[in-house]
Amino acid sequence: MEIISYIVWGFNALILFYFLLICSIYIILNIVAFFKMIRYNRTIKYLDLKRVFKLTNYKAISVIVPAYNEENGIVESLKSLLQLEYPDFQLVVVNDGSTDNTLQKLFENFSIRQVSFTPFYKLKSQQIRSVYMSSEYPNLIVIDKVNGGKADAINAGINLAKSPLIAVIDADSVLERDCLLKIVRPFMEDENVIAVGGTIRIANGSNILHGNIVDVGLSKSWLARFQVVEYLRAFLFGRNGFDVLNGILIISGAFSCFSRDALIKIDGYRAGCIGEDMEIIVRMHRKLRKENPKLRITFIPDPVCWTEAPETFKVLRSQRMRWQKGTVDSILLHKKLFMNPAYGWIGMLVFPYFALFEMLGPVIEIFGYFFFIISFSFGFVTLSFAVAFLTTAILYGVVLSVLSVILEELSFQRYPKLSQLLTLMAAAFLENFGYRQLTTWWRFRGMFEYFTGKRHWGQMEKKGFAK
Amino acid sequence: MLKGDDFDRLSALINQTKIQPFLISRLKSGSPRKINEAAYFLGLAKSGAARNILRKKLRSQNASVFLSSALALARLNDIEVVFEIFRNAYRFKFVSKDSLLVIMSEFSSDICEVLLQNLKKEKNALIQSITITLFRHFKYYPAGEIVLKIAVYSQNKEVTIESIKYFTSIEFLKAANALRALINSPKAEIRAEVLKALAVLGDSSFEQRIWDRMYDSEYEVQYNAVTTLMILIPGSEEKISQFAYGNLKDRAAAIVRMVLSERSIKS
Numbered sequence: 189m190e191i192i193s194y195i196v197w198g199f200n201a202l203i204l205f206y207f208l209l210i211c212s213i214y215i216i217l218n219i220v221a222f223f224k225m226i227r228y229n230r231t232i233k234y235l236d237l238k239r240v241f242k243l244t245n246y247k248a249i250s251v252i253v254p255a256y257n258e259e260n261g262i263v264e265s266l267k268s269l270l271q272l273e274y275p276d277f278q279l280v281v282v283n284d285g286s287t288d289n290t291l292q293k294l295f296e297n298f299s300i301r302q303v304s305f306t307p308f309y310k311l312k313s314q315q316i317r318s319v320y321m322s323s324e325y326p327n328l329i330v331i332d333k334v335n336g337g338k339a340d341a342i343n344a345g346i347n348l349a350k351s352p353l354i355a356v357i358d359a360d361s362v363l364e365r366d367c368l369l370k371i372v373r374p375f376m377e378d379e380n381v382i383a384v385g386g387t388i389r390i391a392n393g394s395n396i397l398h399g400n401i402v403d404v405g406l407s408k409s410w411l412a413r414f415q416v417v418e419y420l421r422a423f424l425f426g427r428n429g430f431d432v433l434n435g436i437l438i439i440s441g442a443f444s445c446f447s448r449d450a451l452i453k454i455d456g457y458r459a460g461c462i463g464e465d466m467e468i469i470v471r472m473h474r475k476l477r478k479e480n481p482k483l484r485i486t487f488i489p490d491p492v493c494w495t496e497a498p499e500t501f502k503v504l505r506s507q508r509m510r511w512q513k514g515t516v517d518s519i520l521l522h523k524k525l526f527m528n529p530a531y532g533w534i535g536m537l538v539f540p541y542f543a544l545f546e547m548l549g550p551v552i553e554i555f556g557y558f559f560f561i562i563s564f565s566f567g568f569v570t571l572s573f574a575v576a577f578l579t580t581a582i583l584y585g586v587v588l589s590v591l592s593v594i595l596e597e598l599s600f601q602r603y604p605k606l607s608q609l610l611t612l613m614a615a616a617f618l619e620n621f622g623y624r625q626l627t628t629w630w631r632f633r634g635m636f637e638y639f640t641g642k643r644h645w646g647q648m649e650k651k652g653f654a655k
Numbered sequence: 656m657l658k659g660d661d662f663d664r665l666s667a668l669i670n671q672t673k674i675q676p677f678l679i680s681r682l683k684s685g686s687p688r689k690i691n692e693a694a695y696f697l698g699l700a701k702s703g704a705a706r707n708i709l710r711k712k713l714r715s716q717n718a719s720v721f722l723s724s725a726l727a728l729a730r731l732n733d734i735e736v737v738f739e740i741f742r743n744a745y746r747f748k749f750v751s752k753d754s755l756l757v758i759m760s761e762f763s764s765d766i767c768e769v770l771l772q773n774l775k776k777e778k779n780a781l782i783q784s785i786t787i788t789l790f791r792h793f794k795y796y797p798a799g800e801i802v803l804k805i806a807v808y809s810q811n812k813e814v815t816i817e818s819i820k821y822f823t824s825i826e827f828l829k830a831a832n833a834l835r836a837l838i839n840s841p842k843a844e845i846r847a848e849v850l851k852a853l854a855v856l857g858d859s860s861f862e863q864r865i866w867d868r869m870y871d872s873e874y875e876v877q878y879n880a881v882t883t884l885m886i887l888i889p890g891s892e893e894k895i896s897q898f899a900y901g902n903l904k905d906r907a908a909a910i911v912r913m914v915l916s917e918r919s920i921k922s
Binding site: 230234235236301308321322326377 | 718719722723726748749751752753754756757758760788792813816817820844874875878906909910912913915916917920921
């Protein structure tokens with residue numbers, strides 16, 4: 189019995205150490221992100237971006253939109269994208285072998301006509317059937333290809349994109365009008381920048397008209413509200429914090445921007461990959477930054493892209509399981525980076541953080557809950573210790589989430605009404621009772637499925653934006 | 656920037672009422688927020704009475720105070736402080752080229768003469784680049800010769816590209832010979848920019864060099880070569896068409912076919 193007691197105590201001590209370690213990392217990230225945000229806001233405050241782009245030597249950008257069975261939203265989405273503010277951009281829509289009327293809709297609405305084409309680059313992709321150009325919108329081209337998945341479609345788009353910068357967006361993303369001006373700035377300021385990500389926000393509950401956010405709101409669903417807080421925490425603190433170390437390991441696939449040369453050098457996206465958005469960034473660190481450590485993969489905290497969050501448990505579960513599989517896949521594919529001093533901060537700190545806390549986190553947490561219950565049931569920990577530990581853990585989670593909401597309020601103030609702020613505060617508090625544990629469980633299951641061979645994407649249903 | 660009736664009304668409202676002393680008192684306060692707001696409105700209304708206080712604020716340790724004061728002085732067209740703004744900007748890590756450009760472009764075109772005198776001895780590539788961009792912005796012709804010398808010798812890509820754009824904007828034909836050398840630059844962005852410029856500044860003597868660039872390794876360069884040839888050489892469209900459809904396996908010809916087919920849709 190004494191040996192079991194030691195084992196249980198030992199494991200509990202390990203969990204406590206793990207908990208303290210992750211708390212310390214989050215606190216450091218919070219402080220770093222806070223100062224970065226202040227600095228960023230000061231920088232951007234005196235800039236009239238439209239004027240800057242009139243004056244300076246900007247780079248042209250190609251925006252790649254992979255589309256698979258998007259007949260319902262593609263027309264509205266493209267009309268909105270064509271209104272983006274940027275002096276020289278090309279919109280490349282890749283119809284990835286849709287089985288619905290996506291291509292037909294493009295014919296009907298954009299006066300596209302077939303053009304002669306030759307790929308400028310040779311990234312691997314499924315066969316391109318035809319390329320079309322719009323006579324109405326000269327900056328719109330449509331690529332029709334055999335189905336090969338998102339990564340494959342993006343590669344086909346890159347092969348035909350004309351501009352030195354490539355933005356990749358989801359067909360159902362809602363972009364802010366000036367998002368390209370903002371995301372391109374880091375490339376103009378520093379020629380070592382090879383990739384830039386921006387903040388993704390949840391659009392549920394907002395008023396969207398013709399593909400533009402006209403009034404930011406909050407969904408009535410608490411599930412969506414929890415995700416708003418989650419996104420604020422992930423983007424405002426997580427990515428901002430890691431950015432200071434040049435340690436961004438993931439840029440959201442909903443909206444990312446790259447130097448085309450960098451994409452070509454690493455042979456583009458990896459077809460068939462589950463988490464292609466993370467995998468490509470890790471590969472950039474591994475291949476390009478090893479050759480030239482000055483290269484930067486960076487992040488701008490501006491809310492530039494809005495996306496629809498799942499409002500049902502079924503879809504959310506599928507999404508989280510897929511994300512976890514993507515994380516595991518990317519980390520295992522590039523395990524060479526783990527504690528490898530040749531990769532600097534990435535190898536010694538950021539990658540181990542992702543492996544230990546993002547990949548293994550759900551496993552440790554689930555076992556932690558399990559052992560905690562066992563310890564308590566068998567009297568290895570006292571009631572007062574159990575209550576103190578749980579209260580600290582939950583309070584800490586609440587503080588982190590509330591800080592994210594406060595930082596949002598101090599910086600971008602996209603939720604200006606007091607009622608919205610109070611709702612977000614409530615969500616920041618409530619998400620710690622059930623929601624967080626549920627997502628941990630789904631991530632655990634995602635990992636389990638990954639290792640038992642179920643590595644498919646799963647279904648991702650979206651309601652779509654009504655207007 | 657306010658102009659016309661809007662400017663007159665705001666200027667009268669601030670300069671001829673008690674708002675001006677109120678804003679100046681805020682400018683003298685210790686709060687960066689109050690200073691920034693006051694500087695913004697005094698600059699917009701071109702309140703000369705604030706000039707001396709704003710000049711002192713350029714030495715502020717607070718970056719936002721420095722930037723708002725510099726912007727206000729630029730709107731007041733206080734050309735004497737141009738180089739003080741450049742010098743002080745270096746104290747702050749995050750005062751970018753963009754911020755400086757936006758501030759400098761608020762001055763009137765009179766700034767160009769001062770910048771031209773400085774450019775003759777300026778070695779800093781960032782200031783050279785900003786200066787040339789401003790010459791382009793104001794379409795300032797007298798700087799052509801000096802910028803030409805810089806463009807030929809500069810090792811800085813930004814400076815070279817800004818120079819080429821400047822030559823194009825003022826149609827500085829003397830730059831054509833310099834472009835002859837730059838068309839083979841190892842930097843693709845420069846080659847692409849030269850080809851664009853040749854559409855305005857070049858002549859038929861460039862024809863062979865432009866044809867050579869159709870076999871460039873970079874798409875932008877190839878694309879610009881085709882479009883420049885069509886603009887620059889009368890009757891070249893037919894020759895280009897023959898090239899495009901007579902060499903079906905040639906990569907350069909494939910790109911030309913694409914450009915031609917795009918052009919037919921656009922037209």
